[in-house]
Amino acid sequence: xxxxxxxxxxxxxxxxxxxxxxxxxxxxxxxxxxxxxxxxxxxxxxxxxxxxxxxxxxxxxxxxxxxxxxxxxxxxxxxxxxxxxxxxxxxxxxxxxxxxxxxxxxxxxxxxxxxxxxxxxxxxxxxxxxxxxxxxxxxxxxxxxxxxxxxxxxxxxxxxxxxxxxxxxxxxxxxxxxxxxxxxxxxxxxxxxxxx
Numbered sequence: 008x009x010x011x012x013x014x015x016x017x018x019x020x021x022x023x024x025x026x027x028x029x030x031x032x033x034x035x036x037x038x039x040x041x042x043x044x045x046x047x048x049x050x051x052x053x054x055x056x057x058x059x060x061x062x063x064x065x066x067x068x069x070x071x072x073x074x075x076x077x078x079x080x081x082x083x084x085x086x087x088x089x090x091x092x093x094x095x096x097x098x099x100x101x102x103x104x105x106x107x108x109x110x111x112x113x114x115x116x117x118x119x120x121x122x123x124x125x126x127x128x129x130x131x132x133x134x135x136x137x138x139x140x141x142x143x144x145x146x147x148x149x150x151x152x153x154x155x156x157x158x159x160x161x162x163x164x165x166x167x168x169x170x171x172x173x174x175x176x177x178x179x180x181x182x183x184x185x186x187x188x189x190x191x192x193x194x195x196x197x198x199x200x201x202x203x
Contacts, residue, residue, distance in 0.1 A: 009123065009124070009127070010114065010117060010123060010128050010145065011127055011128065011130065012050055012051055012129070012130050013051055013053055013076075013129060013130075013131070014051065015076050015087075016076075016094070016096070018094050018095065018096050019076045019087045019096040022087045022096035022097055022098050023078065023087050026085070026087070026097075026099075027085075027098075050114075050130070051077070051078050052076070052077055052079075052129075052130045052131050052132060053073050053076060053077075053131040053132070054073070054074055054075040054076070054077050054086065054131070054132045054133075055068075055071035055072060055073050055074065055131060055132065055144065056071065056072050056133070056134050056135070056136060057070065057071050057072075057133060057134070057135045058070075058135075058137065059137045059138075059189055059190050060190075062135065062182050062183055063183065063186050063187065063190060065179075067175050067176065067179045068153070068175045068178075068179070071144075074089060075087060075088040075089060075099065076089075076096070077132065079107065079110060079111065081111070082103055082107060082108075083101055083102065083107060084101070084102040084103075085098075085100075085101050086098075086099045086101070086102070087099065105159070106141070106159035109158045109159055110143065110159075113143060113156050114130065114143070117143075117145065117154075117156070122154070126147050126149060126150065126152065127147070127148050127149060128145040128146060128147055128148075128154065129145070129146045129148055130145060131143075131145075131146060132144060135186075137186070137189055138162055138182060138186065138189060139160070140157065140162045140165070140182065141157070141158050141159050142155050142157045142158055142173075142178070143155070143156040152174075153174070153175050154172050154173070154174070155172070155173040155174070155175060155177075155178040156172055156173070157173075162185065163185075164184060164185045165178075165181055165182070
C-alpha cells in the first residue's frame with residue numbers, strides 16, 4: 008500500500024520527448040538525460056483543473072477536468088497538455104522553482120503517513136486557476152477517501168484553515184467564499200469612453 012503514479016500514455020511520452028529535443032542544452036541538461044523508462048518509473052501524474060463555477064455548483068471534484076500529464080524531476084515539472092482530439096498531446100511548459108521542491112517534500116512526508124500506508128492513493132494535481140490554487144490530489148482508488156494538500160503559495164482561505172490535509176468536501180467548502188468573491192468581481196475591460 009502506497010502512493011502510486013499513473014502510467015503516461017505513449018502519445019504523451021512522445022510529445023514530451025519531442026518537447027525535450029527543442030530545449031536549450033545548457034539550461035536543461037538534467038531533463039535532456041531523461042530516458043523513456045525514467046518517465047514511466049518516477050512521477051508521471053495527471054493534472055486536473057476546476058473552474059469557479061465548479062466550486063460554486065457544490066459538485067466538488069466530480070467536475071474536475073483532466074487537462075494534462077506532468078512529470079517531476081528533482082528541480083523541474085514538465086507538462087504535456089491534452090490536444091483537441093482524443094489521444095493527442097503537445098509539450099506545453101517547464102516549471103522550476105520552490106513549488107517543485109514543495110511538491111516533492113510533501114510527497115515524501117505523505118509516503119510515511121499512516122493513512123497512505125493503509126490504502127492505495129494515485130498521485131495527481133488539482134489547480135483552480137482563477138484563485139491561483141494548486142494542490143496535490145491523492146485519490147483513494149478503493150474507499151474514495153481522497154486527500155488534498157495545498158502546495159506552493161497557499162491561498163489565504165486555505166492557510167487560515169487549522170488543517171493542512173483536506174478532504175475534497177473541506178477543500179471545496181474552504182474555497183467557496185473566495186470563489187464567490189472572485190465570481191462577483193467585474194474584470195471586464197474598461198472602455199475608453201468610461202474613463203472620461
